[in-house]
Amino acid sequence: MIEVLNLNGGSMKQWIGTGGQQHFFSTTGVLKSAGLVLIMIGILIFGGGVALNPAMAADTTINCDAHKGVCSQSSGDLTVSLEISPRPVKAMQDLVFKVSITGASPAKPPHIDLGMPAMKMGPNQVALKPLGPGIYEGTGVIVRCPSGKRIWFANVIVPGAGEVKFIFDVIY
Amino acid sequence: MSSCRGRERLNLYSMSFIDPLYPIFLVTGFTVGFGHCIGMCGPIVVSLSLNLKDKNFLIPHLLYNSGRVVTYSILGGVMGATGSFTLVASHIAGIQKGAMIFAGILIILMGLAMSGLISFGKVFGDSYNPGGFISKGFQRLSRGKSSAAYFPIGLLLGLLPCGPVYTALLAAAGAGMKATGPLEAIITGMGVMMCFGLGTLPALFLVAKLADMGWLKKREFIYRIGAVLMIAVGIYFIIQGIRY
Numbered sequence: 001m002i003e004v005l006n007l008n009g010g011s012m013k014q015w016i017g018t019g020g021q022q023h024f025f026s027t028t029g030v031l032k033s034a035g036l037v038l039i040m041i042g043i044l045i046f047g048g049g050v051a052l053n054p055a056m057a058a059d060t061t062i063n064c065d066a067h068k069g070v071c072s073q074s075s076g077d078l079t080v081s082l083e084i085s086p087r088p089v090k091a092m093q094d095l096v097f098k099v100s101i102t103g104a105s106p107a108k109p110p111h112i113d114l115g116m117p118a119m120k121m122g123p124n125q126v127a128l129k130p131l132g133p134g135i136y137e138g139t140g141v142i143v144r145c146p147s148g149k150r151i152w153f154a155n156v157i158v159p160g161a162g163e164v165k166f167i168f169d170v171i172y
Numbered sequence: 173m174s175s176c177r178g179r180e181r182l183n184l185y186s187m188s189f190i191d192p193l194y195p196i197f198l199v200t201g202f203t204v205g206f207g208h209c210i211g212m213c214g215p216i217v218v219s220l221s222l223n224l225k226d227k228n229f230l231i232p233h234l235l236y237n238s239g240r241v242v243t244y245s246i247l248g249g250v251m252g253a254t255g256s257f258t259l260v261a262s263h264i265a266g267i268q269k270g271a272m273i274f275a276g277i278l279i280i281l282m283g284l285a286m287s288g289l290i291s292f293g294k295v296f297g298d299s300y301n302p303g304g305f306i307s308k309g310f311q312r313l314s315r316g317k318s319s320a321a322y323f324p325i326g327l328l329l330g331l332l333p334c335g336p337v338y339t340a341l342l343a344a345a346g347a348g349m350k351a352t353g354p355l356e357a358i359i360t361g362m363g364v365m366m367c368f369g370l371g372t373l374p375a376l377f378l379v380a381k382l383a384d385m386g387w388l389k390k391r392e393f394i395y396r397i398g399a400v401l402m403i404a405v406g407i408y409f410i411i412q413g414i415r416y
Contacts, residue, residue, distance in 0.1 A: 092258060092261055092262070092265075092338075093258055094258055116335070119207065119208060119335070120200075120203055120204045120207055120208060120336065121204070121208075121335045121336055121339050122197070122200045122204060122335075122336045122339035122340055122343075122368075123196060123200060123339070123343070124339045124342060141257055141258060141342055143335055143338035143339055143342065144333065144335070144338065145335040146212070146272065146332075146333045146334065146335070146412060146416055147412075148412070148415065
């Protein structure tokens with residue numbers, strides 16, 4: 001049995017009697033409950049799914065097979081070659097990043113931003129030091145993501161000339 | 173934030189300014205908190221909130237997060253002291269795997285306890301050994317008479333493997349390498365990680381508040397749904413921990 005008693009402050013309150021028991025509900029409370037369920041589902045499933053599986057929501061087209069050797073990418077006149085060693089490229093170990101630049105003369109030494117597509121992993125920069133004309137080298141670490149997703153990017157920033165992004169997979 | 177301010181006292185050790193890494197990682201913690209941390213730690217925070225039922229959420233979550241930040245700071249200090257991320261990371265990998273499996277088990281137990289299907293006492297055989305260490309600990313947690321249990325949970329779960337935490341630890345190790353002495357290296361590493369941990373607090377407190385059920389008049393069906401979700405998430409954590 002449902003009996004509408006009154007309208008109180010815009011919130012409809014009802015007494016629901018079943019088998020001699022009566023429970024108090026408010027429309028606002030039910031709506032909040034439903035909202036909370038959605039929030040919980042959002043956190044537990046969307047958060048646990050998308051955030052832990054960022055590759056689902058991102059452009060993860062691999063444009064570099066870093067395990068095989070040198071990769072090259074161009075942006076306008078700028079051409080950048082990247083070599084990561086030792087190979088195969090594994091997470092959680094010291095890696096050497098060797099960069100060769102043609103078509104531009106950077107005002108300052110370039111650097112590399114490491115990250116995962118569509119997920120903020122925090123600032124992970126590799127400082128590059130010049131080895132010779134247009135050749136730079138630096139050491140860094142690709143950290144492991146517990147989700148198991150292995151696609152990472154290395155964005156080579158060349159001051160005054162632009163940037164080039166390498167997307168590759170990493171062995172965990 | 174005391175560490176961030178305390179950094180100024182490092183003038184004694186040749187430092188003349190607040191390390192820019194501190195605000196950088198405070199902001200990093202804040203931003204990744206609303207993305208990565210909600211996905212990774214959100215289920216744990218929701219589990220803790222739901223398990224509190226009618227009790228105030230603030231103190232337990234403050235203790236949980238304090239434990240987490242303390243663990244981060246200790247790890248940061250170790251990273252700073254050694255100056256080698258990969259060396260320390262390789263040594264704590266096994267502990268992190270265990271922490272992830274523990275988190276999964278904890279979430280499942282809380283889900284079971286919340287569902288009313290099984291009590292912590294039955295799980296750990298309290299009737300057989302009521303004075304046991306594990307039994308006592310979980311009795312205290314499940315009864316919730318003391319919120320203190322949330323601090324060691326935070327300490328342990330601060331070891332959960334997490335990409336952004338690794339990145340912050342990497343920075344802590346790098347800062348340690350640049351330090352002029354061991355004390356400065358340790359304090360700088362701790363400061364970086366403390367700032368990172370503090371930055372993650374708003375997101376996790378928001379999740380805790382959203383999952384706080386005190387305002388609901390009828391909560392049992394929420395608890396039932398939450399219990400099922402918690403058990404599912406706990407299983408996911410255990411599988412991920414085993415595979416890690």
